[in-house]
Each structure stands twice: as structure tokens, then as C-alpha cells.
Amino acid sequence: MWEHKAKSLIIGSLLVLGVIVIIVGNAMIDSASDGLRKGYIDSFTGNVMVSGKSEEPFSIFGIESMDMTGDAEIPTIPEFQQVLDRVKADPRVKSVTSMATTYGLLAADIGEDPIADQSTDPENTIFALVFGVDPETYFKTFPAIQITEGRLPNPGEQAVLITKEMREKLVKKYKHEFKIGDKILINGFMGGMRIREVTLVGIYSRGEMSGKSPFILTDIDTVRVLAGLTMSEDENVVLEEGQTSLLSSENPDDIFSDDAFAGDMIDSPVVSSKKVKYDNAANLLGDTSKREQLNATNAGAWHFMLISLNNDLDTAGFIADMNAWAAGENREIRAADWKGASGTAGKMSDFIRIVFIIAILIIAVVVVIIIMNTLVISVIERTAEIGTMRALGAQKGFVRQMFLIETLTQTVFFGILGAVLATLAITVLNAFHIPLANEFAQLLLGGKFMHLVPSFGSFIGTILAVFLVGWLAHLYPVSIALKIQPVKAMQSE
Amino acid sequence: MKEKTVTIIEAKDVRKVYPLGKVEVEAVKGVSFSIEKGDFISIAGPSGSGKSTILNMIGLIDTPTSGEVYIEGKPISGLSDKQLTTLRHETIGFIFQSFNLIPVLNVYENVEFPLLLGKEKMGKGERKDWIDFLIAEVGLDQWRNHRSNELSGGQRQRVAIARALVGKPAIVMADEPTANLDSQNGEQILELMKKINQDMNTTFIFSTHDAKIVGMADHVIRLRDGLVTENYKTDENIAPVENN
Numbered sequence: 057m058w059e060h061k062a063k064s065l066i067i068g069s070l071l072v073l074g075v076i077v078i079i080v081g082n083a084m085i086d087s088a089s090d091g092l093r094k095g096y097i098d099s100f101t102g103n104v105m106v107s108g109k110s111e112e113p114f115s116i117f118g119i120e121s122m123d124m125t126g127d128a129e130i131p132t133i134p135e136f137q138q139v140l141d142r143v144k145a146d147p148r149v150k151s152v153t154s155m156a157t158t159y160g161l162l163a164a165d166i167g168e169d170p171i172a173d174q175s176t177d178p179e180n181t182i183f184a185l186v187f188g189v190d191p192e193t194y195f196k197t198f199p200a201i202q203i204t205e206g207r208l209p210n211p212g213e214q215a216v217l218i219t220k221e222m223r224e225k226l227v228k229k230y231k232h233e234f235k236i237g238d239k240i241l242i243n244g245f246m247g248g249m250r251i252r253e254v255t256l257v258g259i260y261s262r263g264e265m266s267g268k269s270p271f272i273l274t275d276i277d278t279v280r281v282l283a284g285l286t287m288s289e290d291e292n293v294v295l296e297e298g299q300t301s302l303l304s305s306e307n308p309d310d311i312f313s314d315d316a317f318a319g320d321m322i323d324s325p326v327v328s329s330k331k332v333k334y335d336n337a338a339n340l341l342g343d344t345s346k347r348e349q350l351n352a353t354n355a356g357a358w359h360f361m362l363i364s365l366n367n368d369l370d371t372a373g374f375i376a377d378m379n380a381w382a383a384g385e386n387r388e389i390r391a392a393d394w395k396g397a398s399g400t401a402g403k404m405s406d407f408i409r410i411v412f413i414i415a416i417l418i419i420a421v422v423v424v425i426i427i428m429n430t431l432v433i434s435v436i437e438r439t440a441e442i443g444t445m446r447a448l449g450a451q452k453g454f455v456r457q458m459f460l461i462e463t464l465t466q467t468v469f470f471g472i473l474g475a476v477l478a479t480l481a482i483t484v485l486n487a488f489h490i491p492l493a494n495e496f497a498q499l500l501l502g503g504k505f506m507h508l509v510p511s512f513g514s515f516i517g518t519i520l521a522v523f524l525v526g527w528l529a530h531l532y533p534v535s536i537a538l539k540i541q542p543v544k545a546m547q548s549e
Numbered sequence: 550m551k552e553k554t555v556t557i558i559e560a561k562d563v564r565k566v567y568p569l570g571k572v573e574v575e576a577v578k579g580v581s582f583s584i585e586k587g588d589f590i591s592i593a594g595p596s597g598s599g600k601s602t603i604l605n606m607i608g609l610i611d612t613p614t615s616g617e618v619y620i621e622g623k624p625i626s627g628l629s630d631k632q633l634t635t636l637r638h639e640t641i642g643f644i645f646q647s648f649n650l651i652p653v654l655n656v657y658e659n660v661e662f663p664l665l666l667g668k669e670k671m672g673k674g675e676r677k678d679w680i681d682f683l684i685a686e687v688g689l690d691q692w693r694n695h696r697s698n699e700l701s702g703g704q705r706q707r708v709a710i711a712r713a714l715v716g717k718p719a720i721v722m723a724d725e726p727t728a729n730l731d732s733q734n735g736e737q738i739l740e741l742m743k744k745i746n747q748d749m750n751t752t753f754i755f756s757t758h759d760a761k762i763v764g765m766a767d768h769v770i771r772l773r774d775g776l777v778t779e780n781y782k783t784d785e786n787i788a789p790v791e792n793n
Contacts, residue, residue, distance in 0.1 A: 447649075449663060542610040
């Protein structure tokens with residue numbers, strides 16, 4: 057190895073660089089995973105999410121399917137109170153809160169149409185992801201969320217809490233200071249157009265998970281109204297035959313003929329001198345109590361139950377127990393961890409890791425080929441030496457073992473050197489507190505400063521991977537050397 | 550007087566053909582001879598006569614195309630590579646024309662190297678003593694820690710002789726051992742080999758085209774164009790053997 061310094065240096069440099077890339081890269085990804093996990097658990101999802109079941113994928117951030125019809129909806133939790141009682145009874149639970157999600161566009165003027173403005177004036181369209189929460193339990197479950205100005209909503213109050221950045225957008229659009237107590241309109245478009253006027257009661261922050269995120273917190277009834285979570289959702293409405301007959305007809309004449317409304321239509325107006333009072337007029341329409349009942353918001357409608365556990369390590373067990381209980385009682389609910397709760401956003405670090413691993417594998421193949429070629433040259437230069445050894449009585453296994461030990465000594469030596477340099481690089485990077493200017497990077501790495509998390513597992517795994525690379529790379533060159541007869545090898549001297 | 554009681558090597562109608570593209574070259578065309586234990590034998594002939602080819606075949610580092618070679622009465626055809634290597638290790642020592650020392654090892658380590666192959670027959674202390682003896686015997690005691698690139702040609706060949714003898718082989722094969730040496734060094738090397746032959750009764754077989762060096766051998770086999778032209782022992786004044 058020392059005799060052939062140039063080749064050893066080529067191989068060594070490749071290995072050291074490769075090891076540094078793998079260890080630092082893994083540290084970044086581990087940091088991202090850790091940051092994301094902590095960020096989502098502490099600020100959005102808790103350890104466990106319980107929700108209804110749906111064929112369409114969804115998360116606490118809304119529907120994630122490609123359904124463009126707008127028909128997909130987040131299911132509510134059926135028999136919510138019984139589920140809540142079951143959760144609260146579990147000693148592993150530290151706290152639990154409930155939430156519903158919808159989308160909306162913010163406005164300050166009832167006359168404007170923010171939905172139409174999306175295409176004509178997108179910059180001034182203020183999109184919001186609306187979380188309808190129970191303030192008392194929500195802020196207890198997510199202590200990372202702080203009220204920086206104002207207060208919590210009072211029970212039953214139609215209220216909203218927005219971020220500082222959201223307020224700045226409103227100020228920029230409407231050119232006036234939005235103070236605590238001002239009214240804001242939320243235009244909902246999930247399952248129909250609805251507008252809700254709410255009172256701005258506070259400004260909140262999720263710490264490092266804030267930034268330009270469009271999340272606003274409202275009272276639960278506001279979301280129920282905007283999302284159309286009415287009593288009819290839970291009702292099995294049974295129509296009589298006369299009421300369904302027109303529905304089954306495909307002939308427009310059936311619907312629009314004079315006979316269709318025979319007996320129900322007034323053919324000619326009759327003028328009456330009798331004054332009609334509103335209450336009398338209302339009675340003409342018949343009993344609408346059922347309709348009113350069905351159109352009322354469902355006071356028990358929640359999309360999600362977010363649970364914080366006493367010990368993070370209990371997460372998997374709790375989820376398994378919850379899902380088993382639901383299956384045993386035929387309840388259409390599911391429990392999931394923070395990744396399941398956050399959907400695509402939470403799987404970001406997994407995706408990045410997969411891309412990184414694929415890149416590393418491609419690099420590893422290239423490195424194996426380069427090392428292999430370097431070793432082939434080395435073997436060819438040493439064929440006389442190999443032939444001499446064979447002539448003196450060295451078996452093929454001895455020669456193979458000799459090259460293997462040489463290669464592995466190189467790979468392990470340079471692998472460990474690379475690992476030490478990588479650890480040093482990580483320590484230096486962390487010490488410099490490099491700020492992350494990009495908000496995506498801040499979200500990904502769980503903070504405003506770069507902080508890499510080296511792991512012992514990554515260290516050992518990388519050394520083993522380098523070991524494997526060396527072993528693979530030596531196979532072909534040695535097989536070439538051993539095929540040469542000792543006499544031919546000596547003739548090449 | 551040496552006791553020459555045993556035939557240690559025997560070649561029977563040995564041929565060697567090398568393919569050179571579409572043409573086949575017959576380097577050795579069917580030779581037969583026997584070598585007895587303790588012989589100091591020269592295989593002589595001009596370049597291209599087949600000396601090195603015959604040496605390689607009886608040295609078990611090349612295999613005959615046809616015919617049979619016997620080492621200590623055992624035929625070598627049908628032996629696997631592993632068996633040939635083991636037999637070579639236990640029975641034969643090599644001295645090469647270009648010395649073929651391992652460049653990363655010093656004198657002591659080069660001489661020791663064959664003992665690291667195969668099964669260990671000597672204890673550590675005994676091994677060290679034997680290596681020290683051989684290094685002293687070839688006159689390189691003060692150079693034991695030097696690498697081969699720090700030695701002269703003559704010194705390197707002495708290391709090769711010591712290495713060839715370290716396993717106490719029955720046979721030492723030397724392929725043109727003095728070709729890369731000046732005449733004085735060449736004579737000294739041959740004298741050394743002869744001394745060891747007499748002291749240890751080791752059979753020495755060396756190829757050469759140098760007449761002066763042929764004259765130092767007890768037994769001469771002359772070759773020309775792949776055939777034996779003469780086969781005689783110099784001290785018994787036996788008439789040259791006709792080629793069959």
C-alpha cells in the first residue's frame with residue numbers, strides 16, 4: 057500500500073470524500089427528520105391523530121387527493137364523544153384536543169369577491185388554512201403556540217387568531233391597521249360558498265414553525281359553518297315515493313309539463329284584500345323545522361382528535377391499541393402518528409432521504425468502478441510479483457487474501473479518516489450557527505439555524521458500506537491476477 | 550564423495566507446444582532424461598533451444614503438452630493447481646534470472662517469505678536461526694535490513710539463493726542465474742551454489758548458455774531446437790547420450 061502511494065492516494069481520496077458526503081448528508085437528513093418530527097408534534101399534530109376514515113387521502117391540512125371536482129371531504133369522527141371518552145381514559149394520554157379544518161379567503165369588505173379576485177389579483181388574495189379549535193385544550197396540547205397579542209376566544213364567540221405575517225398582508229391590502237377587535241370576513245368554498253364574519257381577538261405564533269404559513273385559528277362553529285358540517289351529514293333522510301318520482305325521470309317533459317305540478321301550482325293569481333302578516337305567510341310554507349334542523353351546524357362534528365402522550369415511546373403502542381379497539385367495535389375511525397397526520401408535508405424528509413440514498417448508490421457504483429480500475433492497474437503492475445509468489449508456493453487463496461487485506465486496510469483506514477473529518481466538519485458547522493434564510497429550510501431543519509445531528513449508527517453504517525465497496529472493488533482485479541500462470545507472470549518482469 | 554542413489558526428476562518424452570495466433574510453436578519436441586539427487590546439473594544450449602521451457606516444466610510452474618514428468622517418482626500430470634503448488638513449495642526452490650525479489654520486503658523478509666506459505670514446520674526461534682545462517686552463508690549479514698533496491702545485482706542474487714534454500718528443498722532450479730551479473734559475480738554465485746550443493750547435497754539444476762559456467766557442472770544436458778543433443782556427466786567421462 058505504501059509502495060504504491062499514488063494509487064493509494066487516489067483510492068483514499070475517493071473514499072474519504074465519499075464518507076464525508078454520506079455522514080454529513082445523513083446528519084442533515086436526520087436533523088431534518090428530527091426537526092420535522094418535533095415541529096409537527098409540538099405545533100400541529102401531537103403524537104397521535106384520530107380521525108374518521110375516507111377513501112380519499114387527507115391530513116390535518118386538508119384533502120390531499122387529486123380530486124378536482126371539490127366533492128372530496130374530510131370525514132368527521134363518528135360518535136365523537138365515545139371516542140373522546142376512550143382516549144381520555146388511557147393513562148398514556150397527557151392531553152387531547154379536537155379540531156376541524158377548512159380553507160378560506162380572508163377579506164375585510166363584504167362587497168368584494170375574494171374568490172373572483174384569485175385570478176385577477178392573486179397577490180392580494182389572502183388564502184387561509186382555517187383550523188377550528190377548542191381554545192382551552194388546543195393551547196394546552198400545543199404549548200409551543202403562543203399568543204403574542206390579544207387573548208383566547210371566549211366560549212361561543214365567533215373569533216379568529218391570526219399570525220403577525222397574516223396581519224401584515226391584511227394591512228398591505230387594505231391600507232389600514234387591523235387592531236384587536238376588528239372584524240374579518242372568511243369566505244369558505246369547501247362544499248359550497250359561505251361567508252362568516254369573525255372578530256380578530258389575537259395574534260399568535262408557532263415559534264420557528266410560523267413564517268409565511270397560512271394557518272389561522274377560529275372557533276369550531278366558524279369552521280363547521282364554512283365547511284358545511286351540518287346535521288344533515290349525520291342524518292339518514294328517507295324520501296317518500298311522490299318525492300322521489302321526479303328524481304328518477306329522465307324526460308324533461310315529465311318535469312316541466314303542466315301536469316307535473318297539477319294540484320300544487322296556482323294557475324292564476326287571486327287578489328286578496330286581506331293583509332298578510334309575516335307569520336301568516338310563513339305558515340303558508342308548511343313545517344320547515346326539519347329543514348332547519350338539518351341545516352343547523354353539527355355541534356358534535358370534529359375532523360380530528362390530536363393527542364399528546366406522556367412518553368413519545370408509547371406512540372406506536374397507543375396507535376395499535378386504538379386501531380384494534382376501533383376495529384373491534386366496528387368504528388370508522390383510524391389512529392395515526394405525526395406523519396400520518398401531516399400527510400405529504402410530513403413525508404418530506406422520507407422523500408429527501410430516498411432521493412439521497414439513490415444518489416449515494418449511484419455515486420457508490422461509480423466509486424467501485426474507479427477503485428476497481430485503479431486496482432486492476434495495480435495488479436497488472438504486480439503480476440511478476442504475484443507470479444513469483446505463486447512459483448515460490450503461494451496458493452491462489454494466499455494471493456487473494458493478500459489483496460483483500462491490502463484493500464480492506466485501505467478502505468477501513470480511509471473510511472475512518474473520512475468519518476473523523478466528517479464529524480469534525482459537523483462540529484464546526486454547528487459551532488458557526490449558520491442561519492437558514494429560506495423558510496422551507498427552516499421548516500425542514502426545525503429551526504432558524506443549521507444544526508446537524510450526527511449519529512453513531514450512521515458512522516458505523518458508513519464504515520461498513522466503505523468496507524463493502526472495497527471488497528466488491530477487489531474481486532475482479534484479483535480474479536485477473538489469479539488466472540495468469542506463474543510462468544507467464546514471471547515472463548512479464 | 551557424494552552419494553547419488555536416487556532419481557529425483559525424470560522426464561519422459563516431454564513436449565511443449567505454444568499457440569502463437571494461428572500457428573503452433575513446438576518449443577520442446579519430446580525430450581527424456583533423468584536427474585539424480587545431489588546432481589549439480591547444467592541444461593545448456595543457445596537462446597531458443599528450450600532450456601527455460603524444460604526448467605519451467607520440471608519446476609512445476611508450467612505443464613507439458615504431452616509426456617510425463619516425475620518428481621521423486623510421482624507423476625505430475627493430473628495434479629490440481631493446489632497440489633502442484635504444494636509440491637513446488639515443499640520440494641523446489643527457485644532462483645530467477647531477474648532475481649524476482651519482493652520489492653517491499655528487506656533481505657531478511659525476502660528470505661523468510663517462503664516459510665510463511667504453507668504449513669509451519671519450524672518453531673520461531675529455529676526459523677530465525679536458520680534464516681540468519683543462510684544470510685551469513687551468502688555473505689549478506691550486514692545487509693539484512695536493506696531492501697532489494699539498495700543492493701547490487703550480485704547481492705540480490707545471493708538473497709535469491711538464500712530464499713531458494715530456506716525451505717530446505719530437495720531441488721533448486723536456477724534459470725540463467727548469472728545472466729544479469731558480471732563475470733566475476735557470476736563465478737562467485739556459481740561457486741556458492743556448488744558449495745551448498747556439496748555441503749547440503751541439494752540438487753541444483755541451472756540453465757545457461759555460458760560455456761564457462763557449463764564447465765563447472767557435474768552433469769550436462771545440451772539442447773538445440775527443443776531436442777537433447779548431449780547428456781553426460783563430466784566426472785564419469787561417459788559418452789554423450791544420443792537423442793532418441
